[in-house]
Amino acid sequence: MIGADLPRIGGNVRIDASAFIHPTACLYGDIEIGPEASVWCNVVIRAESERVVVGRRTNVQDFVMIHIGARTGTIIGEDCSITHHCTLHGCTIGDAVLVGIGATIMDGCVVGENSIIAGHAFLKEGTIIPPNSIVMGSPAEVKRTRDSSVPNRVNAFYYHRNAQAFAAGDFRVWSREDFQKDAAALAAELMK
Numbered sequence: 001m002i003g004a005d006l007p008r009i010g011g012n013v014r015i016d017a018s019a020f021i022h023p024t025a026c027l028y029g030d031i032e033i034g035p036e037a038s039v040w041c042n043v044v045i046r047a048e049s050e051r052v053v054v055g056r057r058t059n060v061q062d063f064v065m066i067h068i069g070a071r072t073g074t075i076i077g078e079d080c081s082i083t084h085h086c087t088l089h090g091c092t093i094g095d096a097v098l099v100g101i102g103a104t105i106m107d108g109c110v111v112g113e114n115s116i117i118a119g120h121a122f123l124k125e126g127t128i129i130p131p132n133s134i135v136m137g138s139p140a141e142v143k144r145t146r147d148s149s150v151p152n153r154v155n156a157f158y159y160h161r162n163a164q165a166f167a168a169g170d171f172r173v174w175s176r177e178d179f180q181k182d183a184a185a186l187a188a189e190l191m192k
Contacts, residue, residue: 008023008025008026009026012029012030012031013028013031013032014031014033015027015033016033016034016035016036016037018036019034019035019037019038020037020038020039020163021039022039022040022041022042024041025040025041025042025043025044026043026044027039027043027044027045028046028047028048029045029046029047029049029051029052030047030050030051030073031045031052031053031054032051032053032054034053034054034055034057034078035056036056036160036163037054037055037056037057037058037059038059038060038159038160038163039059040059040060040061040062040064041062042063043060043062043066044064045066045067046067047067047068047073047074048068049068050069050071050072050074051068051073051074051075052067052075053073053074053075053076054076055076055080056078056079057078057079057157057160058076058078058079058080058081059080059081059156059163060082061082062085063084063085064083064085064086064087064088065086065087065088066082066088067087067088067089067090068090069089069090069108070107071090072091072092072107072108073090074088074089074092074093076088076093077093077097077113078095078096079095079152080095080096080097080098080099080156081097081099081152081155081159082099083098083099083101083103083119084101084102085102086100086101086102086104087103087104088105089104089105090106090107091105091107091108091110092109092111093105093111094111094112094113094114094131095113095114096114096148096149096153096156097112097114097115097116097117098117098151099111100116100117100118100119100121101119102120103117103119103120103121103122103123104122105123105127106123106124106125107126108125108126108127109123109124109127109128110128110129111129111133111135112131112132112133114131114132114147114148114149114152115131115132115148116133116135116148116152117140118134118140120138121135121137122137122139122140123139123140124139124140129142130142130145132145132146132147134148149190150187150190150191151187153190154186154190157182157183158174158183161173161179161182
């Protein structure tokens with residue numbers, strides 16, 4: 001059996017009108033994509049029994065795989081960056097979290113807000129990460145504590161604006177001086 005006629009987005013998927021979904025992304029099952037979120041090239045999200053939620057202004061970058069656990073959905077907060085080649089499997093991610101390239105977060109994990117999960121970190125099942133943590137290793141451990149909300153939200157802003165530009169056929173917005181000024185102004189505002 002070949003699924004050649006499958007759509008790239010299944011009928012149960014709910015996508016806010018302001019979200020950006022790249023045409024190569026595949027989304028199936030009980031999935032909710034929030035306002036101003038972006039789902040990039042070759043992302044796969046499947047939710048056959050539990051649900052997946054992608055929060056407001058969160059970006060899910062190229063080649064990310066998001067799935068559900070046996071009894072846990074995957075819930076991602078607002079202003080998060082789930083970077084290239086990550087795997088999220090039945091976990092909960094708080095607001096303003098950056099998950100580094102190639103990281104894996106397994107069933108029942110909870111990552112507190114304003115945290116950074118370093119590239120290639122592996123969070124084994126049931127790991128609880130407090131807010132404002134910097135997490136590294138395999139198995140991953142909290143290595144430092146720092147409120148990373150400002151840089152994490154600025155990174156999410158980059159992808160939000162990039163998604164708006166891509167939707168309009170503009171693939172170089174980050175190179176523009178006015179964009180860099182907007183990002184710096186946002187960072188200054190968030191630091192107040």
